[in-house]
Amino acid sequence: MPSGLFTDLYELTMAHSYFRRGLNQPATFAYFVRAPVPHRRFLLFAGLDPLLSALQNFRFAEEDLAYLDSLDLFSQDFLDFLGRLRFTGEVWAMAEGEVCFPGEPLLLVTAPRIEAQLVETLVLNILNYETLVASKAARILLAAGPEAMVVDFSPRRDHSPEAALHAARASFLAGFHATSNTLAGKLYGIPVAGTMAHSYVLSFPDELSAFRAFAEDHPQPVLLIDTYDPLEGARNAVRVAQELQAKGKRIVGVRLDSGDLAALSREVRRILDEAGFPEIRIFVSGDLDEYRILEFRERGGVAWGYGVGTRLGVSWDLPALGGVYKLVEDEKGPRMKTSPGKITLPGRCQVWRREGFRDLVALDEEAGEGQPLLRRVMAGGERLLPPLNLPQRREEVRQTLFSLPPELADLRPHANPSYPVQISPGIAAQLASTGLKL
Amino acid sequence: MPSGLFTDLYELTMAHSYFRRGLNQPATFAYFVRAPVPHRRFLLFAGLDPLLSALQNFRFAEEDLAYLDSLDLFSQDFLDFLGRLRFTGEVWAMAEGEVCFPGEPLLLVTAPRIEAQLVETLVLNILNYETLVASKAARILLAAGPEAMVVDFSPRRDHSPEAALHAARASFLAGFHATSNTLAGKLYGIPVAGTMAHSYVLSFPDELSAFRAFAEDHPQPVLLIDTYDPLEGARNAVRVAQELQAKGKRIVGVRLDSGDLAALSREVRRILDEAGFPEIRIFVSGDLDEYRILEFRERGGVAWGYGVGTRLGVSWDLPALGGVYKLVEDEKGPRMKTSPGKITLPGRCQVWRREGFRDLVALDEEAGEGQPLLRRVMAGGERLLPPLNLPQRREEVRQTLFSLPPELADLRPHANPSYPVQISPGIAAQLASTGLKL
Numbered sequence: 001m002p003s004g005l006f007t008d009l010y011e012l013t014m015a016h017s018y019f020r021r022g023l024n025q026p027a028t029f030a031y032f033v034r035a036p037v038p039h040r041r042f043l044l045f046a047g048l049d050p051l052l053s054a055l056q057n058f059r060f061a062e063e064d065l066a067y068l069d070s071l072d073l074f075s076q077d078f079l080d081f082l083g084r085l086r087f088t089g090e091v092w093a094m095a096e097g098e099v100c101f102p103g104e105p106l107l108l109v110t111a112p113r114i115e116a117q118l119v120e121t122l123v124l125n126i127l128n129y130e131t132l133v134a135s136k137a138a139r140i141l142l143a144a145g146p147e148a149m150v151v152d153f154s155p156r157r158d159h160s161p162e163a164a165l166h167a168a169r170a171s172f173l174a175g176f177h178a179t180s181n182t183l184a185g186k187l188y189g190i191p192v193a194g195t196m197a198h199s200y201v202l203s204f205p206d207e208l209s210a211f212r213a214f215a216e217d218h219p220q221p222v223l224l225i226d227t228y229d230p231l232e233g234a235r236n237a238v239r240v241a242q243e244l245q246a247k248g249k250r251i252v253g254v255r256l257d258s259g260d261l262a263a264l265s266r267e268v269r270r271i272l273d274e275a276g277f278p279e280i281r282i283f284v285s286g287d288l289d290e291y292r293i294l295e296f297r298e299r300g301g302v303a304w305g306y307g308v309g310t311r312l313g314v315s316w317d318l319p320a321l322g323g324v325y326k327l328v329e330d331e332k333g334p335r336m337k338t339s340p341g342k343i344t345l346p347g348r349c350q351v352w353r354r355e356g357f358r359d360l361v362a363l364d365e366e367a368g369e370g371q372p373l374l375r376r377v378m379a380g381g382e383r384l385l386p387p388l389n390l391p392q393r394r395e396e397v398r399q400t401l402f403s404l405p406p407e408l409a410d411l412r413p414h415a416n417p418s419y420p421v422q423i424s425p426g427i428a429a430q431l432a433s434t435g436l437k438l
Numbered sequence: 439m440p441s442g443l444f445t446d447l448y449e450l451t452m453a454h455s456y457f458r459r460g461l462n463q464p465a466t467f468a469y470f471v472r473a474p475v476p477h478r479r480f481l482l483f484a485g486l487d488p489l490l491s492a493l494q495n496f497r498f499a500e501e502d503l504a505y506l507d508s509l510d511l512f513s514q515d516f517l518d519f520l521g522r523l524r525f526t527g528e529v530w531a532m533a534e535g536e537v538c539f540p541g542e543p544l545l546l547v548t549a550p551r552i553e554a555q556l557v558e559t560l561v562l563n564i565l566n567y568e569t570l571v572a573s574k575a576a577r578i579l580l581a582a583g584p585e586a587m588v589v590d591f592s593p594r595r596d597h598s599p600e601a602a603l604h605a606a607r608a609s610f611l612a613g614f615h616a617t618s619n620t621l622a623g624k625l626y627g628i629p630v631a632g633t634m635a636h637s638y639v640l641s642f643p644d645e646l647s648a649f650r651a652f653a654e655d656h657p658q659p660v661l662l663i664d665t666y667d668p669l670e671g672a673r674n675a676v677r678v679a680q681e682l683q684a685k686g687k688r689i690v691g692v693r694l695d696s697g698d699l700a701a702l703s704r705e706v707r708r709i710l711d712e713a714g715f716p717e718i719r720i721f722v723s724g725d726l727d728e729y730r731i732l733e734f735r736e737r738g739g740v741a742w743g744y745g746v747g748t749r750l751g752v753s754w755d756l757p758a759l760g761g762v763y764k765l766v767e768d769e770k771g772p773r774m775k776t777s778p779g780k781i782t783l784p785g786r787c788q789v790w791r792r793e794g795f796r797d798l799v800a801l802d803e804e805a806g807e808g809q810p811l812l813r814r815v816m817a818g819g820e821r822l823l824p825p826l827n828l829p830q831r832r833e834e835v836r837q838t839l840f841s842l843p844p845e846l847a848d849l850r851p852h853a854n855p856s857y858p859v860q861i862s863p864g865i866a867a868q869l870a871s872t873g874l875k876l
Binding site: 003005006007008009010011012013014016017018020021023027029063064067068071072073113117120121122124125126128129132153155156157158159160161162163164165166167180181182183185186192193194195196197198199200202203205213214217218219310311313314315316319320321322326327330332335 | 441443444445446447448449450451452454455456458459461465467501502505506509510511551555558559560562563564566567570591593594595596597598599600601602603604605618619620621623624630631632633634635636637638640641643651652655656657748749751752753754757758759760764765768770773
């Protein structure tokens with residue numbers, strides 16, 4: 001959907017005013033998330049690649065201009081200007097999959113003021129959602145542990161087909177193994193996975209017939225065993241596994257989707273093991289999230305893999321991220337908004353990562369220490385990086401995730417967590433001059 | 439995105455098995471929402487028109503088939519079959535904007551089993567989200583009251599640009615007045631609205647200069663007065679209104695976006711009234727939802743209109759709807775899933791609306807009373823209805839909404855509300871034969 005029209009109307013009315021007044025010098029806007037973010041001790045930055053593509057495609061089609069003309073808000077010379085407009089700005093950003101925190105800039109846009117203003121809605125929409133899902137996925141992975149296979153089952157509850165694509169991408173970036181979303185598999189090269197539904201079982205005279213049919217028709221069958229009685233389902237799976245064994249074939253696993261998953265999984269494991277099938281894997285699903293997976297494991301649940309849907313794709317315990325995009329500098333210098341509780345950063349910044357994720361946010365002109373996290377990724381409206389290698393980056397993100405310090409990996413809910421972000425003397429001085437705290 | 443590939447992989451592996459076995463007789467699936475739905479005493483059904491369009495466009499492109507081939511799961515004759523596949527089924531559904539309840543079928547699909555199965559993900563994704571947002575929007579409207587103007591400000595926090603389009607559509611259907619989403623304005627003919635951002639004010643030497651500039655450049659200015667101090671902002675708005683008065687122009691309103699909105703709105707009202715501008719309207723925004731609007735009004739807040747964003751578009755207190763799509767009947771008769779807590783309806787049903795929203799769900803062959811809510815909207819894959827007249831339907835929905843019985847209009851949070859839905863003797867008998875409750 002590469003349309004400049006995907007924007008809040010006020011971006012256009014403001015742009016119109018800037019245009020009339022020749023207020024189109026370069027300005028810098030920062031994308032950051034306001035603290036606190038309930039239940040999140042860290043975030044995973046995501047959505048940069050889709051955003052850069054959208055910025056490259058940012059334009060107003062003829063029919064967009066005709067629509068805007070019909071609103072009787074804009075002058076013809078402004079509409080002509082919009083027709084020629086392309087995004088020509090510079091973007092600095094963290095790498096996708098970077099562990100990051102509220103209060104620090106994750107992306108900076110410097111562009112002629114009108115361009116920088118008009119892309120606000122796009123920047124916020126894409127980064128807020130992918131970062132939200134990647135951050136949720138990271139917690140789910142921490143709960144499941146490094147050995148478990150975790151699969152995105154969210155398409156049916158995500159907020160539109162396009163949301164489902166972003167959810168599949170962001171959860172894979174965070175370290176998920178696969179998605180059920182076939183379109184995401186094709187578009188992003190994410191492995192796809194899936195089992196069978198209750199409706200399949202109901203389409204046969206009985207469960208055993210359904211299992212036999214599916215095992216015959218699918219090279220790597222995973223049988224859903226809880227349409228009727230899950231333990232009887234496990235015994236039917238054993239029968240099919242025994243029949244297949246005679247033909248040199250096997251079933252990969254069974255799936256539980258309802259009931260007391262921890263207790264059932266232990267019973268099912270026992271049935272499979274006693275029948276001589278320790279290699280048959282148990283997958284569990286059904287309104288799972290990090291809290292339920294932790295509880296499942298604490299109660300002795302046995303699972304090789306987890307299918308996680310609704311609560312991943314809508315980030316159930318935090319369904320939106322309070323990311324904002326604020327003017328921090330223009331031709332007249334740093335700009336701060338000072339309304340209570342909504343302070344912005346004063347000027348262009350860098351984020352310095354020191355040992356143990358103790359980040360320092362410093363003004364560009366200040367010296368930092370450690371590793372600078374914001375890199376220039378776009379200049380003159382052109383991308384400076386090749387498209388992200390998603391599988392490779394996923395590996396790096398998983399490694400970071402499973403070696404986080406305990407205070408960051410802590411999954412206990414907390415309405416008001418604190419973050420290891422410091423501000424530099426330069427920023428502190430600017431804030432002090434206004435009598436405000438960031 | 440008219441791609442058959444937007445589906446969960448298991449739909450395709452099941453379809454492959456049905457294809458191999460010639461299991462492709464007509465089957466009926468019902469879309470319904472499982473009770474209880476926390477914090478929702480009723481739902482507004484939405485998303486039908488976009489769904490019907492998607493069903494009409496359902497197909498697999500050459501490149502989709504090539505991708506599926508690469509998975510090594512499907513036979514060539516099945517891929518050829520998918521290449522020719524179109525949705526040819528029949529759809530019965532409630533009207534968009536209908537007040538409805540968990541436990542009753544909102545839509546029925548009857549089609550050759552493979553088609554009916556393959557569209558599951560699409561049906562669930564689109565109906566779940568639009569119904570979720572329409573239902574949330576209805577509550578927000580009830581809180582704001584019939585006199586208030588309520589505007590969708592959600593694009594920056596919705597879960598993708600496409601989600602934002604659905605949010606704008608569903609909230610307008612429910613009775614909202616406008617959206618800030620310019621693309622939704624163009625695509626759906628929804629009125630667009632917007633004011634100005636803090637960054638605009640920051641782009642001028644001081645607030646008064648910004649207000650003067652905006653009032654000069656915009657035919658119907660609404661001034662955002664809380665970038666610095668909201669009461670000083672109100673006084674600056676008065677100054678600009680006085681200057682405009684001399685030229686025969688006016689400002690439409692002021693907007694408050696932060697702080698104690700109820701207290702500030704009263705102060706701002708007083709400043710405007712004392713200066714002789716009782717006609718200048720106050721708009722409020724900032725993380726609003728039905729609970730906060732009710733509190734605002736109970737505390738004596740004064741607002742002509744509300745901008746509602748994040749908490750509308752992600753349905754903050756209930757970020758996903760548990761809508762399901764279940765096989766209820768096939769060539770062998772009614773089909774019921776009986777796993778604990780996940781019972782399905784036994785067979786094709788109608789929903790009869792009796793006085794006071796006391797709905798009756800009855801089998802097709804049973805007599806009903808009142809008004810049947812499920813209408814045939816598609817046959818042979820072709821729509822039987824013209825596209826929805828959204829503004830006209832919105833008027834009807836608003837009328838219903840503001841005359842709901844008090845027990846339905848009650849906005850107090852409730853984790854486990856009950857619904858006025860009865861089942862017929864025929865359904866009760868079938869359930870009794872299994873010893874289960876719906």
